[in-house]
Amino acid sequence: MSDRQRDALTRLWPAYGLEIADLDxxxxxxxxxxxxxxxxxxxxSGMGDATAAMAAADPDRHxxxxxxxxxxxxxLLDLVQRHRLDNVRVARGDALDLxxxxxxxxxxAVHAFFPDPWPKARHHKRRLIQPAHVALLRSRLAPGGTLHCATDWAEYAESMRETLIADPELVDPHDGFAPRPAHRPVxxxxxxxxxxxxxxxxLIHHRRP
Known part of the structure; x- marks a missing residue:
């Protein structure tokens, strides 16, 4: 970490951070x-650049x-401070536990942009987008809420598509892969x-109303 990042973590984590393992x-x-x-x-969220950009452009949502x-x-905490983003919080740990x-x-909405594709067949069970995980994510979406995934791994993309269309409570308005939305930063x-x-x-799917 740079000195600026280390300083941001020390000062801002108490106000903006959530340790998932500490949830009781x-x-x-x-x-x-x-x-x-x-x-x-x-x-x-990776280095947080995309999250910060979307939060800055979308101040009415958390x-x-x-x-x-x-x-x-x-x-990301450093970006939160620099851009004065009071609509961002950062959680550390297992996303599914959260x-x-x-x-x-x-x-x-749930965004899963470029998750690890775990390309080896024996590791596919570690993938985020699989039926049980999708059912869990969908259950936390409000009616009409959005599950938006993106990947550059063609085999994983097809697996994602098959998994998402198989969920009976998700609707695919694009009948397959969606056009790249302008609001998703590179x-x-x-x-x-x-x-x-x-x-x-x-891939952009919505929970049924």
Whole structure:
């Protein structure tokens, strides 16, 4: 970490951070942010640039970013301070444990941008987008809420598509892969993929009203 990131982590974590392993009961989003607002869950926020950009452009919604990489958490906290983003909180730990602690129907959207594809067949069970996990994520979406995934791994993209369309409570308005939405910032992983001429796949599904 840079000195600026280390300083941001030390000063801002008490106000903006959430240690998932320390949760001993339900997680109340209103208490976490201090006021009610539609909530977006960002799973795997990386260095936080995309999360900060979306939160800055979308001040009427709260953004709860989940990450395990401490330098990424510190960098996002630094961005929160620099851009005065009072609608961002940062959680460290297992995203699925956090989702289990959130109330059903409490999320306006879930973003999973470029999750680890775990390309080896024996590791597919570790993938985020699989039927049991999708059912859990969907249960926390409000009716009409959005589950938005993106990947540059073609085989994982097809697996994601099959898993999402198989969930009876999710609706696919695009009948397959979605056009890249303008509101999704280009991430570090996406830039790498574009440099390597790998296609990008977006999947956007909604919970049934």
């Amino acid at each position: 009961g339900p997680c109340d989003p209103v208490a976490l942010f201090g006021r009610p607002a539609p909530l977006v869950l960002e799973i795997g 953004y709860l970013a989940v990450e395990v990489h401490t330098p990424g958490i510190a960098n 989702v289990r602690a959130l109330p059903q129907g409490s999320l306006d 991430t570090k992983f996406e830039r790498r993929a574009l440099t390597a001429d790998r296609p990008i796949f977006d």
